[in-house]
Amino acid sequence: xxxxxxxxxxxxxxxxxxxxxxxxxxxxxxxxxxxxxxxxxxxxxxxxxxxxxxxxxxxxxxxxxxxxxxxxxxxxxxxxxxxxxxxxxxxxxxxxxxxxxxxxxxxxxxxxxxxxxxxxxxxxxxxxxxxxxxxxxxxxxxxxxxxxxxxxxxxxxxxxxxxxxxxxxxxxxxxxxxxxxxxxxxxxxxxxxxxxxxxxxxxxxxxxxxxxxxxxxxxxxxxxxxxxxxxxxxxxxxxxxxxxxxxxxxxxxxxxxxxxxxxxxxxxxxxxxxxxxxxxxxxxxxxxxxxxxxxxxxxxxxxxxxxxxxxxxxxxxxxxxxxxxxxxxxxxxxxxxxxxxxxxxxxxxx
Amino acid sequence: xxxxxxxxxxxxxxxxxxxxxxxxxxxxxxxxxxxxxxxxxxxxxxxxxxxxxxxxxxxxxxxxxxxxxxxxxxxxxxxxxxxxxxxxxxxxxxxxxxxxxxxxxxxxxxxxxxxxxxxxxxxxxxxxxxxxxxxxxxxxxxxxxxxxxxxxxxxxxxxxxxxxxxxxxxxxxxxxxxxxxxxxxxxxxxxxxxxxxxxxxxxxxxxxxxxxxxxxxxxxxxxxxxxxxxxxxxxxxxxxxxxxxxxxxxxxxxxxxxxxxxxxxxxxxxxxxxxxxxxxxxxxxxxxxxxxxxxxxxxxxxxxxxxxxxxxxxxxxxxxxxxxxxxxxxxxxxxxxxxxxxxxxxxxxxxxxxxxxxxxxxxxxxxxxxxxxxxxxxxxxxxxxxxxxxxxxxxxxxxxxxxxxxxxxxxxxxxxxxxxxxxxxxxxxxxxxxxxxxxxxxxxxxxxxxxxxxxxxxxxxxxxxxxxxxxxxxxxxxxxxxxxxxxxxx
Numbered sequence: 001x002x003x004x005x006x007x008x009x010x011x012x013x014x015x016x017x018x019x020x021x022x023x024x025x026x027x028x029x030x031x032x033x034x035x036x037x038x039x040x041x042x043x044x045x046x047x048x049x050x051x052x053x054x055x056x057x058x059x060x061x062x063x064x065x066x067x068x069x070x071x072x073x074x075x076x077x078x079x080x081x082x083x084x085x086x087x088x089x090x091x092x093x094x095x096x097x098x099x100x101x102x103x104x105x106x107x108x109x110x111x112x113x114x115x116x117x118x119x120x121x122x123x124x125x126x127x128x129x130x131x132x133x134x135x136x137x138x139x140x141x142x143x144x145x146x147x148x149x150x151x152x153x154x155x156x157x158x159x160x161x162x163x164x165x166x167x168x169x170x171x172x173x174x175x176x177x178x179x180x181x182x183x184x185x186x187x188x189x190x191x192x193x194x195x196x197x198x199x200x201x202x203x204x205x206x207x208x209x210x211x212x213x214x215x216x217x218x219x220x221x222x223x224x225x226x227x228x229x230x231x232x233x234x235x236x237x238x239x240x241x242x243x244x245x246x247x248x249x250x251x252x253x254x255x256x257x258x259x260x261x262x263x264x265x266x267x268x269x270x271x272x273x274x275x276x277x278x279x280x281x282x283x284x285x286x287x288x289x290x291x292x293x294x295x296x297x298x299x300x301x302x303x304x305x306x307x308x309x310x311x312x313x314x315x316x317x318x319x320x321x322x323x324x325x326x327x328x329x330x331x332x333x334x335x336x337x338x339x340x341x342x343x344x345x346x347x348x349x350x
Numbered sequence: 351x352x353x354x355x356x357x358x359x360x361x362x363x364x365x366x367x368x369x370x371x372x373x374x375x376x377x378x379x380x381x382x383x384x385x386x387x388x389x390x391x392x393x394x395x396x397x398x399x400x401x402x403x404x405x406x407x408x409x410x411x412x413x414x415x416x417x418x419x420x421x422x423x424x425x426x427x428x429x430x431x432x433x434x435x436x437x438x439x440x441x442x443x444x445x446x447x448x449x450x451x452x453x454x455x456x457x458x459x460x461x462x463x464x465x466x467x468x469x470x471x472x473x474x475x476x477x478x479x480x481x482x483x484x485x486x487x488x489x490x491x492x493x494x495x496x497x498x499x500x501x502x503x504x505x506x507x508x509x510x511x512x513x514x515x516x517x518x519x520x521x522x523x524x525x526x527x528x529x530x531x532x533x534x535x536x537x538x539x540x541x542x543x544x545x546x547x548x549x550x551x552x553x554x555x556x557x558x559x560x561x562x563x564x565x566x567x568x569x570x571x572x573x574x575x576x577x578x579x580x581x582x583x584x585x586x587x588x589x590x591x592x593x594x595x596x597x598x599x600x601x602x603x604x605x606x607x608x609x610x611x612x613x614x615x616x617x618x619x620x621x622x623x624x625x626x627x628x629x630x631x632x633x634x635x636x637x638x639x640x641x642x643x644x645x646x647x648x649x650x651x652x653x654x655x656x657x658x659x660x661x662x663x664x665x666x667x668x669x670x671x672x673x674x675x676x677x678x679x680x681x682x683x684x685x686x687x688x689x690x691x692x693x694x695x696x697x698x699x700x701x702x703x704x705x706x707x708x709x710x711x712x713x714x715x716x717x718x719x720x721x722x723x724x725x726x727x728x729x730x731x732x733x734x735x736x737x738x739x740x741x742x743x744x745x746x747x748x749x750x751x752x753x754x755x756x757x758x759x760x761x762x763x764x765x766x767x768x769x770x771x772x773x774x775x776x777x778x779x780x781x782x783x784x785x786x787x788x789x790x791x792x793x794x795x796x797x798x799x800x801x802x803x804x805x806x807x808x809x810x811x812x813x814x815x816x817x818x819x820x821x822x823x824x825x826x827x828x829x830x831x832x833x834x835x836x837x838x839x840x
Contacts, residue, residue, distance in 0.1 A: 208450045211457040215447040218438035225402075225434045226448040226495075285438040342482035346475065 018338065019279045019331065023294040026327075027301065034305035041308055048186060052255070054300045055178075055193045056081065056248040058293065061271040061278075062200035063244035065292045066237045068275050069204075071217045071284025072126060072133035074238060077245040078268035079144035080118050084246030085253040086148045086261055087111040089157035092166065096152045104170040108250065115246030118144065119239030126238065127231045133238075141268075148261040156260035178254030189255045196244065201289045209233065217284030273320070274299050277327040298323075352378040352414045352502045354399075354422070354534050359408030361394055361558075368394040369405070370558035381525055381535045383545040385573050386555030392538055395555070396505055400428045414502060422503075427496030431508040433488040435495070437481040441472065444480060444491050445498060466494050470524060486517040493524065503534040510544065514638045515834055522548050540791075542570045543830075602626040605664050605753050605784035606648065611656035617643035618808040620656075625753065630775055630785045632799035634792075636833050641805040642671075642757065645788040649755030664752035664784075669742060671757035671788070676742040677730055684712015684726030686741050687719075690749040711748065719744035720770050736767025743771060747778055754778060757788040759798070772798040792826040804832040 034041045060077050067074045090096030091107035102110065118140055125136035159171055178189040204210040216223040216230050223230055253259040278295035280287030302323060306316045354376045361369040368391045376382045386392050397403040399410065401423025412422035419425055428434075435444050445466075446457050467473045470490045480488055489509060496504060506525065510518035525548070529535045537549060545552045546568050554562040554576040562576045606625040613619070618640030625631060625648070635641030646652035649668030660666075667690070670676050678686055688696060688711045695711070698704030712726030719740045723733055730738060739760065746754060759775060760768045775798055779785045789795045795802050796816060802825075804812045812832040819825035 202454075206455055208453050208457065211443070211450060212447065214439060214443075215436050218436040219434070222434040222436055223447075225400075225428075228448055285436070339481065342479060346478050346482040346484075 019334070020288070020290055020294065022330075022334070023278070023291065023298065023327075027294060027298055030298070030301055030305065034301075034308060038305075038308045041305060044184075046304070046308070048190075050300055050304050051190050051193065052187055053304060054296050055189045056252050056267060057270055057274060057300065058193045058296045059196045059244050059248040059251075060241075060267060061274040061292050061296050062196050062289060063237075063241040064271045065200070065275045065278070065280060065287060065289060066204065066210075066213060067133075067241050068272075068280050068282060069213045069217045069284060069287060070234060070237055071220065071282075072234065072237075073137065073272070073282070074122060074241045075134065075137040075268060076118060076122060076140035076144055077241060077271060078264035079141045079148070080115055080242050080245040081249035081252075081267060082262055082264045083118075083144040083148050083151075083249070084111040084115055085249040085259045085263070086152045086157075087114055088250055088253065089159075089259050090151050092170075093157050093159060093162045095155060095157065095162070098151060104166065104174055111250065112243060112246055115242040116239055119242035120235065122242065123235035123238040127234045145262055152261045154261055156258055158258035160257060174254055176254075178251035179257060187255060189251055192247070192251055197289065197293055204289045209236070213237070214285055217286075219285070270299055273324045277324060279331055298327075351416075352412070352532060352534050354503055355409075355411045355413075356395075356399075357409045357411075359395075359398065359405045359410065361391075361398065361403070361406050367558050369398070369408075372408070372555075372559050374553055374560050376534055376536060378529060378532045378534045380529055380550045381522075381537050381548050383537045383539070383549035383552040383568075384555055385539075385542070385545060385552055385576070390555045391558040392555055393507075394558075396428060396507060396538065399423065399426050399503065399505060401426065412502060419502070425500070425502040426505060427499060427501035427503070428505045428507060429489060429492050429496065429509050433485070433492040435480055435488055435491050438479065440477050440479050441467065441483070441487075441491055442476050445494055449498065460498060462498070466497055469527075470494055470497075471520065484517075486513050486521070489513075489521070490524075497528075501533070503536065504528055505536045505538070507538050508540065509537070510539070510541070514636060518544075542573050545573055546570050602628050604661055607657070607659045607661070608648075609657035609659070611644075611647065611654050611658060613640065613643050613647065613652070613654055613808075615643075616808065618805065621805075621810055623803065623810065623813070625784045625786065627752075627782050627784050628779055629800045630779045630787060630798055632787045632789045632795040632802045633805065634789055634795060634802055634829055634833065635805035639805045639833065640808040642788055644805060645755055645757055645786060648753070648786050649757075651755075660753070662752075666753045666755060667746040667749050667751035669746050669754075669756045669759075671761055673735070673738055673742060673762070676745075677738055679731055681730060682712070682727050683716065683721065683723045683730050683733065683741055684709055686730050687712050687715035687726070687745050687748055690745050715741070715744050715748065719747075719774060734764070734767070736763040736770075739763050739771060740767065740774065743774055747774070751783065753784045753786065755786045755788075758790055759787055760794060761790075768794075768797075792829055793822060795829070796822045796825050802829065804829055806833055 031042065040046055060081065064074060064077060088107050088111045090098050091102045091110055092104050094101040122133070122137050122140055125131045126133040129136075159166060159174060176188060178187065178192070180188045182188055182191075204213075212223075212228050213233060215226070216228060216233060220230065249264075274295035275287070275292050276282065276295070277298060278287060278291030278293070280291070299320065302320055303316065306319060311319070356372060356374045359369050359372045360367070372391065372395065384392060384395075394403065398405055399422075401421075410422050412419045412425055436447060439447070442463060443457065445460075445463050449460065450457050451460065464473065464476070467476055470493060472487055472490045472494070475483055475487055480491065504525070510521055513521060522544070525535050525537070537544065539545070549568055550565065552564045552568050552573055553560050554564070554573065564572050564576070603626065604624050605627045609622050611621045621644060633641045633645050643652060646668070647654040647658070648666070650666045651668045651670070678689055681689065685708070688708055691711070696703055696707055698707060709726060715721065716723060716726050721733070721737050721740050721744070723737060730741060733741065743756065743759070746756075756775070760771055763771065775785055775787070787794075787799060789799070799816055802814050802816060803810055812828070814828060816825065819828055
């Protein structure tokens, strides 16, 4: 009996399993509901659409998950997503306010380096200057949005119809990044989502880095006493977050085929919502990558399903807000119950 | 054989000399105690040994078997009053943090984890999350971490202040085992009794120096003498405080009655007693006995089941133990004094906040509560701990409660302010109010209270008028007896 209680309630792992299960159940339920109304919902094409809509959100949310695991937050991801795409476009195609152009590959590298720099700056103000990451990255959000407009002169870029037209090999290489079709009509963009999931799952669950992130987020003071490299890890996580946002921006640009300034929309808030729905605590130290993935699936499915059902986009917004709050509230309640059961079983062991 | 030598270490913070040429030498083999009043420099010394602080001048050396070890702080492990561990991780994971064995793969702690956990008697908790475990177990996890780090010096900082009697005995058994393994074990505590029982050598720290060393025959009285040089523990002189025990008209009425009161988390059960006006009642009991929780229930700060009756609708003011919870650091002294008041006291004729009334309260409060501050507009943080406590207490008194509940009224307060605070409490009670104190030290009960109620294991184990106890040692014995084993209440 004790062992059963321990396995069911007592460990972090079991607790996560329970939460994951609940979330998966909710997803299945919603899918069944929408499917019963619209047969097209689970068709191959719509599932592809669904997956595609998860790519940028997922890539950003996985990295944001690590930031939140530390008890920090990165509000600049949406803006960096846009900035990276715009920088790639203006550097490669010209037509913005930059006085020079570059071939595709150096342009991509430049865009990613700018993201690294943004991550370093976020890290600097959080770690060294001691600002709350909320403020530091809020500032970065504005800077990056402003830079997008400044660099692009607020114009839109379309590689395939650009004047002068870039070399054909560059166009096809760029297309392969996100827009190329693999067998069965699967866009290459989806591979990035899979890769990002595997990468972050390993980082979080199978490296010292992820293990220590949990420790740092769970008790920063104890982490300092144990002399964990807190500052270094925070830098790395902010850089990772910015680079993932930039990659997502470039890949979406490749898939869509054109880009304009300030296109990130509600990406930032969706990413935070996905992380939190997935069972993370904004205080840090809690949550898994699978949970985040389920959060991403839930949000993407709600958007897609509600659209299929013909609910207007205004109602969609309201609905998603309600679901986010409800999911986290439920999590808080179950957390309390599980904690109490865990305590009881720990007392029973003595 | 390990020895720790600190020679002529100095550390200043602004104008205060936290350590003023401190020297000591401690060898392994037995537990060494360090005693000292608040502000003597104990915590600075501890942080310095642990490498969290660097000395302005002086040397700390650690030698093992004659060889000097570099960076001595690497070998120093501190077991904190509040364990520095990870509540969101399991015991096993806690042991692995910072000493993982590979960069990739599952994080497994070192091979000897199971042995270390078993030797500390917490093997069965290996897969529990720390948040689910008691403070005693969490503390053991911190000790386990220290053992696995090959620490040579173990610093125990008030390690048993929150443990039950059995738990703390087990802890001291562990500490003794560590000394047998040739580790340097240092105990810092306010409980003189523990020095007597477990230490053969006690160093007394005062004003940033080791002022005295007691070896061999360690007795509570000798340590107490050294700690309170120039101060003697006696009841507040009769002329300083009005005669106690009676209201002006000599009557006591019931201010609060508890009947079969149970804590919702079962910290105490079926407690019944009455609280009389005009008296100071002290609650006493080790951590976990339910005394603190009972005080919080009386202070209406904690929910409880059962009857809690105030015959005349008496209102209650509650003051928490930690000043972090009682002082508004962003406000001035005067604003702190007015912080508990409502629109009746603070609003002027226009129905708006009246600066004049506010400053009148602050100005009056400084004098009434004998607060040493530049003026009532000074920031509260510019005051000493003792004066801050007077302000916190004053603010509670300003709100004019019928029942005043104070948890640890003189935590972190110097001896002179203690006197003032006891006088404040006594004179407040004398105006016909009921006062409940949660006390952790017997001298405080002796000096401030009229009556003491002792709790053990969630039930009242005794109630006594202080005057019948006679003197301090006898009161201490009486309380200690009842704190350990619950006796049927008389």
